[in-house]
Every structure is written in structure tokens, then in C-alpha cells.
Amino acid sequence: MSLSSRHLLGLSGVPKEDIQLILDTARTFREVLERPIKKVPTLQGKTVVNLFYENSTRTRISFELAQKRLSADTINFATSTSSAKKGETFKDTVRNIEAMKVDMIVVRHQSAGVPQYLTKISKANIINAGDGLHEHPTQGLLDMYSINERLGRLEGLKVCIVGDVAHSRVALSNIYGLKTMGAQVSVCGPSTMIPFGIEALGIKVYHKIEEALKENDVLNVIRIQLERDAGRRIPSLREYHNYFGVTTERIEKFNKDIVILHPGPINRGVELSSEVADGPYQVILDQVTNGVAVRMAVLYLLGTMHS
């Protein structure tokens, strides 16, 4: 079994079989992570570059750990200034790195479309670690893995993405992936945070967190990103919490079976109350562990395709 594409640019258009294969493979690696020696020689001799044009701690560490546990050689290139400002073009930067003979590039960038562009200028396998407000496919995959781990299936589940959906790359990857796997996806948030025309994707829109809680099996609660100007789209964090925050009180009143996901980092007291963030309904730290396993699966499946 192998994937139908040699890159992972997003979950849009990725066939069900591919997603299933990644999730199944991740399960094997998840077991590896429980062993005393958490390392396999699968990608020995392969070189992976983590090309991060945007600040990221957890995604980069997660990818790096995944690479190390597969015995790949890992190089980190992190900068928050665009190549344009430095005077060297992005293309030149990539060509330089590639000239050092790398096999795979994991890329995060402020601009949507950069992973696609990379496939045109590089021969390496490209993995999108988040491009602009477009996609973050490994996050989508680890969310699906975590939901499946908790509830035993994806097919037929109702999953609602809560928060600044319009300015989230996590949301689109979740929507594409979950729909492919047969789940029903909805979104919930203030109307300034709902993307234009999202209903056309067959997505229900909620503006009341109570209704979203009541009618869904899973809430994937997205971080309110103040660094992305979220403050211009809501009057205050306090108002957001009062109307859209997920609290134990609301969960107990409307849906005690709910499963809460959050891609982190959490703004405690904003999108989640502290009690919920540490409570029995959430799988937040499982998501983090699963993230390493899912990224190992993606790296392994892409990295061994032609060998």
C-alpha cells in the first residue's frame, strides 16, 4: 500500500484510502512511542529539512521528534522574516537547501500556496506544515486520529469547529478530511469569524455555542489568535468567552458526551475554561502525542515511496 501522491499539500482532494492508510500507519507508530526505546531505523539516511517561515514551537518540535524517531537526519531552517525582506528570493533559498541533497521538505509559511509552489521548484517530497490561512493537513490528520481513538469511528460523527474559522488553517483541513471520512462537519463562531460562502461546502453554521454543543459529538475548539488581529473581529475576549466559551457548566447542561479537541496553545478562560482544558471531556494532550505518531506515518509513507 502506498499513497497516491508524493506530497502532502493539504487534505483537499486526498482520497479516503490515503487518509485511512495514514491513520492506520500512525497506529503502529503510536505503539512505538510507548516503548522504552522510541526509535526505528525506517528513514535512516534520509534528510529532512524543516523550513519554517513563521514562528512555531509545537508543530516544529512535533515534526522534528517524528523525524528523529524515524532515524532521519533533520535540519531546521527557521526565520520569521520573508526572503523578500532579506534580499534573497524564496526560490534561491530553496534551491540552495536542495543543492545540499535533501529528500523531504516540511514547510510552514505565512502565504497560502507556498507548498504548491515548492513542488514546482524542488524535487523533494513536500509536506505542508501550515500555509497562510489555507491548510494544515497533519493537524487535520491528528485531529481525526484523536477523534477515532476516543470514539472508535469517524463515519457518521458530527464534528463542529468552534472559533475564528475564517482565519484558521486548521479548520479547512479538518473540514476536507472529516468530510472525506464520512463525518458531518459544522462551524460555530461569531459571524465575523465565519468564512465567506462556507455553507456551499455543505457546512452548517452555528452562532450559539449551546446549540453546537447539543447537536454534535465533537467540538474542535480553535484558538482565538490575537496575533492574527482577532481583536478586530470581536469586541473583547470577555464577550467572546461569555457567548462562545466552552465551560463545564455548558457541557454539563447541554451534552455530557461531548469530546473536546483543541490544537493548542490554549487561551485559558477564553475559548475554553481552565476546568474544561484540564477536565475529562478533552483529549488535548492525546492530540499532542498522536501528532508525533501521525507525522511519523506521513514522513514514513512519503519517504519510502520510491525506495
Next chain:
Amino acid sequence: MKIILKQVNLLHPEQKLNEQTDLLIEDGVIKKIGGITEPEFKEAKVYEMNGKFCSPGFFDMHVHLREPGREDEETVETGCNAAAVGGFTGVACMPNTNPDIDSAEVVRFIKEKAARHLVDVFPVAAATLARKGEAISPMLELYEAGAVGFSDDGVAIKSAGILRNVLEYSKMMDAPVIEHCEDESLAGGAMNESFTSTLLGLPGIPNVAEDLIVIRDIMMAEFTGGRVHIAHISSKNAVDLVRQAKKKGIKVTAEVAPHHFALTDDLLKTFDTNYKMNPPLRTREDVDAMIEGLKDGTIDCIASDHAPHSIEEKEMEFIYAPNGILGLETQIGLAISELVKKKHLTLDQLVEKFAINPRKILNLPVPKIKVGELANFTIFDPEQIWTVDITKFKSKAKNSPYDKRLLTGKAVAVINKKKMFIDEKMMEI
């Protein structure tokens, strides 16, 4: 020198002229229309035109020539060469150069650079100093030096208060104020705001950003009695607003760029930065409104918004890449393919949009096809099928999304200022 255009189809809607005949030009001046004698044929250089069309020279009232400041992207000379290949005998160039065209010296510098070229170049000067929207530019002096209109192109004139002064001042010259219509507080996106921008995760620029400034400018034109020209119109509602304003007799005109009647925003799915421009490519509904506006006369003319950019600048991460594409060399092909061949416009209307209306808006004389007049023509073949090849462009830049596209309709020759450009060659006549 004497030349004869044999069996050429003269087309001049203002003169109600549409006939196939022979044309004798001597030293750049029209000598005879028909009735050319055998000895005259013998002593002239004869060009067989086989029914190709000859109209007043095309005029592109919205180009960026990049000189002074970015001569690596385009110069007055290379831009004029591109114009000649594209079938234009005149262009108006926008003031967002470095320095801006906000002093008489820069106007004269550009006029001087173009003085010996076949293509006439008319600078559009900045409406405000450095296009900052704070103080009006020396408009009378700029006009006297050769500017034909005023614009802060790249942005709209910042405030209604400054626009009022610009419009009132411009009335003394009866010059148009050419507006890039985009509300600053809604600007800053990388593509049209639409379902497609949602799917692509690219920040959007909504139609209403354009509509707001269009309605502001129309109201200011009505209030001041000045003339507003809407540059590169792209939104459906904006076309409606101009249509209503014209009905009320407000002095407003509009141009559309070929990409806004030929392309839609779903092309952005390729993340090709050659589809990145401002105003952005819009939806099918907007494209249909552009065509409707051209048909009923709401949109007066077609202008390319020719915007050369270096490869290094365009080959960048999408959100950082600059806006704009080349237009001069593909414009007539796109207009004939998308408008004439699809029966939206007649050839007469095409000539109005390409040659007559832009000059009227800028108060420039429309060339006549009459004995004794200086020959200022475009000869074009609406049936010629050709493939765009960016490597053959005369423009210094190559940023065109039309590479390898099959087009119908091409300029065959241009004649102006006692010069003729034909078969890739410039010659004195």
C-alpha cells in the same frame, strides 16, 4: 516616401466610414483615398492588405511605463515598442513612478523620452503630491507641461476633502480625474473575496471596497461638476453605479482591463502569481457585468493596466508578490476573441473602445481618415489566429498569464508621426 495600403478596409465609426479601398500615404500624410492611378502604384511601396481593417490608431489610456525609477522592469522605449506591437499609436502612462509624476520636470522627461517614437505618450500626473492624498499637485503647471489627466493610481485619492479640491481645480483644464477605486480600510487582500478565497485561504478584497469609492467619486463629481474616470472597473455593482450616474448626466466615464472581462478568480487555484492583480480577478457574475457594461456603453473604453514586474518580484510567495500583469501586447487579441468573436461587440464598437473614446476622455483629437490628415492608424486583422509567446514580447517584463494562449485577432501594423511599424520593423515613411 509614398506607400499604398492596397485593399484595406477603412473603419471609422465617427466618420461613418466602412469601405474597402486603396490608401496612398505620402510623407506620413493621407494623400488619396481610392482612385489611385497606375503610375502612383508604380512609384509607391505597395502593401497588400487583403481586406484587413484600418482604423484610427488605438489608444491605451492606462499603462505603467516604470520610467523613471524602475527601468529594469520597463522603459518608455520598451513600453512604446510593446504598444506598437499591440497596435497602439498612443498611450497614457500612470504617475506611480519614482519619483512620482508630480512635477513638470518629470512630465517633460517622459515626453522627451518618447519624442522620437512612433507611439505618442501622454503622462497622467499625480493628483496629489507624491500621491499621498494630502496636498494637491501643481496641476496647472503639470497640464501645461503635457499631462492629460490626474490620478493617484495605485490608491484612491485619500479623502473626499482632497478629492473635492482636485476635482474643482481640474475643471479649469477640463481634465479627468482618474481613480483607482479601493477603500483603504477594506484593502490589503491578495485576491477577490469569494468562495474561492475561502477555499484557498488567501486574504480577500471584497467588491464593496471598489463600490464604495465609485459611489463616493460619482457623488463628488456631481457635487463639484468635475470629471471622474473610473480606472480598471471590475465589480458588478460598480458598473451599475456608473450606469445610473450616466443616466443622471453626471460626468463619469469608465475603463475595463482585458483580464476583467476574460478571466475569473477560480484561476487563482494554481497559486500562479501572474493571476494576482489589483483590482483582483472577480467572479463569472462580475465578468458578465463587464461585458454588459461594454455593450450598453456604460464602460467607455478598454485599457490594459499594463504593469510590468521583474521575474524575481513576481516569482515570490503569493501574498508577497506584487500586483499586476502585462497587457499591451495581448489586449487586442483578447478583446477580439472574447468580445467580437462572441458577438458582444461589433468592430465599430471595438474601434470606439480602443481608439475614439479614450482620446475623447483625455480631450485629445481623434485621428481622421481624410485626405490631408496626418496618418495615425492601426491596421488589424480580426481573423488572424496566433499563440501568445512571452519570450517574443517587446516589453522588458514577462509577467503575463496568457503565455501559450490561442487568440484570434492581431494588429498588423501601426502608422503615426511619419513612421510605420510592420513585420516587426520600424521605418520612416
